[in-house]
Structure formats: C-alpha cells, structure tokens
Amino acid sequence: MPEQLTSASPLAAVTPLGGHVSTHDGAELAEISGLSLISLAITAGKETAFEKAVKKAWKIAVPPPGMSAFAGDVRLIWTAPAQYHLLMPETTGGMLAATLEKTAGAAWCTDQSDSYCMLRLSGPRAREALERICPLDLHPGSFAVDAAARTVMEHLGVLMIREKADRYLLLSARSSARSFLHAVETSLHNIA
Incomplete structure (x- = not known):
C-alpha cells in the first residue's frame, strides 16, 4: 500500500536518473544535478x-x-x-x-x-561513444572545447556542450531521461 503523505511529510528533490554513475572502458557517465x-x-x-x-x-x-x-x-x-x-x-x-x-x-x-536530464560523459573514449549516436562532426577541429550545439541522439533532442578535451555535458528532456541514458549506455557498451 502506498505511503500516505501528510502536511508534516518532508519533500525531497528526486533527480531523473537517481544519481546514475557508470564506468566503461575509457569513459565515465554520470548524471549531473544541483x-x-x-x-x-x-x-x-x-x-x-x-x-x-x-x-x-x-x-x-x-x-x-x-x-x-x-x-x-x-x-x-x-x-x-x-x-x-x-x-x-x-x-x-x-x-x-x-x-x-x-x-x-x-x-x-x-x-x-527541472525540464532537463543532464549527463556528463568523460574520458578518452567519450567522443568515440558519442560519434556512434550523434550526427555532428565531433572532431576537435569542428567541435572545439566550449562548443555547443543542439542535435539528436537516437531520435531524442540533445543540447551538447564540450566542456574539456575529453568531457561533454549532455542535456535532454527529463520526460525521456531513461531512454536517453539507455542510448548513451548502449553506445558505450558497443565501443568496449
């Protein structure tokens, strides 16, 4: 039976992916909050x-x-x-x-x-994983550090920022956060 909320029940913020963090061969994927x-x-x-x-x-x-x-x-x-x-x-x-x-x-x-899910993908294989699911040219000569672009990944709208040489911040709609995470995770598994 669901727990009943009362006026004395504290409210707590919940992130779209519950603080997800995973490591893969040459990359780390982490939900960003705060x-x-x-x-x-x-x-x-x-x-x-x-x-x-x-x-x-x-x-x-x-x-x-x-x-x-x-x-x-x-x-x-x-x-x-x-x-x-x-x-x-x-x-x-x-x-x-x-x-x-x-x-x-x-x-x-x-x-x-509260409208977005934010993921940070970092590590020497981050670009390789993104290139599998993103139509942008992510070569450093085309997508430099601090570059920002709207794109799609597995049919989901994404705002991507290249924060450092091997680190990308990815923002997508909170309503499809699990699908977004699955797309990036699958690409990471496929480069391993």
Missing part, C-alpha cells in the same frame, strides 16, 4: 544591453553562435539566434528572479532546471 538552467531570450533591440548585463553580472562575454563561455562556475550557452541558456550552481534563492534582475529587461527568462 545546477540551475535558465533560458534567456534577448529582448528585441536590447542586444547591447544584454551583453553589458551579462558581462557585469557574471563576468562572461556573450559567446558567438555554436559556442559557450564560462567564468567561475557559470556557463552561458548559445542555443539559437538571440537565445542562450545560463547554467550555474543551484542555490536556495530564486535563480530566475535573480537572473531577471541582473538582465534588467534585456532578456525574457524562464527557469528550465
């Missing part, structure tokens, strides 16, 4: 104000298309013309309200934190 993801759409005609606000608030220069930029533990990711995602450590305060205040009308903001 991050806030804010979507920013630049207000029409406010591009310069947006760039100044981002520089002042997070010490980040707005990255060009196909790239991301970071300072400290905050990363700004280009996602489409005049659209970005801001990825930063989750705090107890309202990240959306703080972002709205810092961008001061230069961007429309929405909190996407």
Whole structure:
C-alpha cells in the first residue's frame, strides 16, 4: 500500500536518473544535478544591453553562435539566434528572479532546471561513444572545447556542450531521461 503523505511529510528533490554513475572502458557517465538552467531570450533591440548585463553580472562575454563561455562556475550557452541558456550552481534563492534582475529587461527568462536530464560523459573514449549516436562532426577541429550545439541522439533532442578535451555535458528532456541514458549506455557498451 502506498505511503500516505501528510502536511508534516518532508519533500525531497528526486533527480531523473537517481544519481546514475557508470564506468566503461575509457569513459565515465554520470548524471549531473544541483545546477540551475535558465533560458534567456534577448529582448528585441536590447542586444547591447544584454551583453553589458551579462558581462557585469557574471563576468562572461556573450559567446558567438555554436559556442559557450564560462567564468567561475557559470556557463552561458548559445542555443539559437538571440537565445542562450545560463547554467550555474543551484542555490536556495530564486535563480530566475535573480537572473531577471541582473538582465534588467534585456532578456525574457524562464527557469528550465527541472525540464532537463543532464549527463556528463568523460574520458578518452567519450567522443568515440558519442560519434556512434550523434550526427555532428565531433572532431576537435569542428567541435572545439566550449562548443555547443543542439542535435539528436537516437531520435531524442540533445543540447551538447564540450566542456574539456575529453568531457561533454549532455542535456535532454527529463520526460525521456531513461531512454536517453539507455542510448548513451548502449553506445558505450558497443565501443568496449
């Protein structure tokens, strides 16, 4: 019989994949949690104000298309013309309200934190595993460190960021988190 929740029952956050971590021959796959993801759409005609606000608030220069930029533990990711995602450590305060205040009308903001499943794939065989399920050219000359792109993996939409030479952050819809994990895990098994 299901446990009854009462008003005194504590609520606890649950990650989409329960903190999954696995190691494979030359790669590690781990669910990432504890991050806030804010979507920013630049207000029409406010591009310069947006760039100044981002520089002042997070010490980040707005990255060009196909790239991301970071300072400290905050990363700004280009996602489409005049659209970005801001990825930063989750705090107890309202990240959306703080972002709205810092961008001061230069961007429309929405909190996407609970909408995504985040996986980090790292190790010397990470790119090899991704190349099996991703149509992007992941050669370092084409997809450099800090590159960011929307793509598909096994028919699932994915935002991929190359954080370091052998480390990728992968974001996909929370609603299909298990299928996303299965696709990446299967590719890792197939390169072993």
